[in-house]
Amino acid sequence: GSMIGTSTVTSFVESTSGVGVGGRTGLTSCTTGICFLLTVFFYPVLSMITDAVTAPALVIVGILMASQLKDIKWDNLIFAASGFVTIIFMILGYSISNGIALGFIVYVISMIATGQAKDINKMVWVLFLLFIAYFAFLI
Known part of the structure; x- marks a missing residue:
């Protein structure tokens, strides 16, 4: 695809x-x-x-996706912030892909802000930079 x-x-x-x-x-x-x-x-x-x-089929798919929200660690500010931004931007931006991209960006920024930058996986850093470049060229 x-x-x-x-x-x-x-x-x-x-x-x-x-x-x-x-x-x-x-x-x-x-x-x-x-x-x-x-x-x-x-x-x-x-x-x-x-x-x-x-529309009813889309509602069912939305329910299937929303049922996974219970697995987010809402008591951890880093996971809660990145999960929240991902969900809200998927809804308001009409784009699952861009929502996930912004979730990655918020995750990395949250990890840096809390002094946990050394714990970020190298692949997440690569994705972070690619998503930043994507949004920079999109504007």
């Missing part, structure tokens, strides 16, 4: 939905991929369906 400019996070959400209903193997991903490929042929008919029909 990322080769044609779509967000890989979107694919992850569909995969998570598959696991949530019992899919545990690569065959689940292959089946999902084939179903997405079939939608190319049905797009003209499916495009006539209004948003009011697809």
